[in-house]
Amino acid sequence: MDSRAAAADRPAPSEWCNWSGHQGACPGTFAQPETLGALRDAVSNARQLRVVGAGHSFTPLVPTGGTLVNLDRMGGLRLVDLESRSAWVGAGSRLRDLSPAFQERGLAFNNLGDIDAQxxxxxxxxxxxxxxxxxxxxxxxxxxxxxxxxxxxxxxxTLEDDPDRLRAAQVSLGALGVIHELRVALRPSFRLHRRSWAEPLETILVNAPARWEQHRNFEFFYIPFSGWGMCIAHDETTAEPTERAPSTDDDDVMKLKHLRDWVGWSSRLRRAILGRVVKGVKPEDVVGDSWRLLANERNVRFNEMEYHLLPENALDVLREVIAVIERERPDVFFPIEVRRTAGDEAWLSPFNDGGRISIAVHSHAPDDDQWFFTHVEPIFRRAGGRPHWGKLHSLGAAELADLYPDFDRFLQLRRELDPGNKLVNAHTARLWGEPHHE
Ligand SMILES: Cc1cc2nc3c(=O)[nH]c(=O)nc-3n(C[C@H](O)[C@H](O)[C@H](O)COP(=O)(O)OP(=O)(O)OC[C@H]3O[C@@H](n4cnc5c(N)ncnc54)[C@H](O)[C@@H]3O)c2cc1C
Incomplete structure (x- = not known):
């Protein structure tokens, strides 16, 4: 091992845990290489190895008793190509650091999820x-x-030279290798007009398909036991940015918890109070840079299950999920999030057979989350849903092979690139149908 690699390898933190605190590990070595050479040493010295990005996955993709590698020190912009609107970046770069760097060059991510800490x-x-x-x-x-x-x-x-391997690498859960650089397609930077408003669930469900057509970004959160939801729409604009009040999302979710604690024993009382509270939420109407408005900060820790469903039956599935929660799980208070994503071609992308509607249920980190598996996952499964790879699910190789036409192809490539299963941990052994002896 060279001296830079030795310096970058710290004794493992006694315990690693993910964002929600539910997945933990005691890796033998924690490597944060600063150079490709140091990364090469960490990989060749490891018996078992996993990579961690920001540790925001809810599934145990990361835990290992072997070497845990993190590429935070190899982040940053490498090469920006303004003509093709793309950039090579250190793969460990956080989205929230990349967005302002892209903006300085007149570029932006096409879209972002709920947070940009990853x-x-x-x-x-x-x-x-x-x-x-x-x-x-x-x-x-x-x-x-x-x-x-x-x-x-x-x-x-690259997509030009080896489209097949690229489609395998796009969604690869750290199974094919340690990725140290990525090229990402971007677009010119842009502003969004964000509006959020409260609406009765029935109105939302009737209008959702049209709103997905109408708005660049549309999503809604159903507030359990209220009959009401919050809609959020974003549309491109050239208007000047406006001032935005600080987010109250964390406080709001804790208010839902308190209400659950006080009146959770009576669905009727809870519905009456919640309905009035949600109806009274002030609509938001602001303009700002795309990345500032799309991504949020989430400080109340939770666990999550999200399945991606066929658009034809997703809203019926949502009704079923709401019904079972409101019938049998008065402890649930986190909003249920509903979003829509277009199709792509990555072998393991849940969207590779066309666009899907995603339904996410959440559980406060200190609370029991077994109801995800007992009450909600069977509904998602019956409807042909595919789970988010980073969010809790119970599927293994046999079920995944049924859901993904390219699953066997991925397994074959994985075996070719990692014949000794160095990059396999207990969770991914289950996904890939491999024995695990860490
Ligand atoms: C509060 C919160 C909000 C979220 N919101 C959304 C959302 O809106 N939409 C959504 O789809 N998901 C969302 N997620 C889930 C999250 O985006 C995914 O789980 C994502 O994988 C987390 O990124 P990470 O950098 O933390 O990766 P980690 O959890 O650290 O790792 C994820 C996987 O990537 C692999 N990996 C990481 N770095 C490398 C590398 N350099 N080379 C090879 N493999 C690597 C790891 O081995 C692992 O298999 C959210 C999660 C949280 C906690």
């Missing part, structure tokens, strides 16, 4: 998405990837 490789690696009928998940904008495989080979894959 590393680009982490977000892309799990098909992180925002909302918009014509907007694909972030992975679809990845057009090039440079990675070190488990055996230390350098791969430089």
């Amino acid at each position: 590393a680009l490789a982490g977000a892309g690696g799990t098909a992180t998405h925002g909302t918009g009928l014509g907007l694909s998940c972030l992975s679809a904008d990845i057009t090039g990837a440079r990675m070190l495989t488990a055996s230390g080979d350098d791969l430089d894959i």
Whole structure:
């Protein structure tokens, strides 16, 4: 090991945990290389290895007792091509650091999810998405990837030269290699006009399909036990930015919790109070830079399950999910989020057979989340849903092979690039149908 690699390898933190605190690990080594050479050493010295981006996945994709690699120190812009509107960046770069750097060059991500704290490789690696009928998940904008495989080979894959491998790498959950650089397709920077408003659930459900057609970005949050939801629409504008009041989202969700604690015993009382409270929420109407308005800060810790459903039955599935929660789970108070994403071609993208509508249920981190699996996942499964790779689900290789036409192709490539299963942990062993002996 060279001296820079030694300096970058710290004794492992006694414990690593993800954002929600529910996934933990005691890695033997924690490597934060600053150079490709140091990364190469970390990979070749490791017996087992996983990469962590920002640790914002709810599924145990990251935990390992072997080497945990993080590429925060290899982040940043490498090369910006204004003509093709694309940029090579360090794969560990956080989305929230990239957006202002892109804006300085007149560029922006096509879309963003609910937050932008993730590393680009982490977000892309799990098909992180925002909302918009014509907007694909972030992975679809990845057009090039440079990675070190488990055996230390350098791969430089671009959409032009090797479209198949690129489509495999776009959503690869750290299974094909350690990705150290990514090329991302961008667009000219832009402003959005954001509006949010409260509406009865029935009105939202009737209007949602048209609103997805009408707005660049449209999503809604249903507030359980209220009969009401909050809609959010974003549309492109050239208007000047306006001042935005600080977000009250964290406080609002805690108010929902308090209301659950006080009147959760009576659905009728809860509905009456909540209905009035949600109806009274002031609409928002602001203009700002796309990335400032699309991404939020989330400080109240939760766990989440999200399935991507066929547009034909997704809103009926939502009704079923709401009915079961309101019938059997008075402890639930987090809003249910509903978004729409366009199709793409990545082998493991949940959107690779066309656009889907995503329904996400959340549970406060201190609360029990088993109801995701007992009450909600069976509904998603019956409807042919595909789970978000970074959010809780119970599927293994057999179920995934049924859902993804390219699953076997991905497994074959994974075995070719990682024949010794160095990059496999307990969770991904289950996904790939491999034995695990860490
Ligand atoms: C508050 C919150 C809000 C969220 N909002 C959304 C949302 O709006 N939309 C959505 O789709 N998801 C959302 N997510 C989920 C999140 O975007 C994904 O789980 C994403 O993968 C997290 O990125 P990360 O950088 O934290 O990756 P990690 O969780 O650290 O890693 C994810 C996967 O990527 C792999 N990986 C990371 N870096 C590399 C690398 N350099 N090379 C190879 N593999 C790598 C890891 O091994 C792992 O398999 C949210 C999560 C939270 C906690």
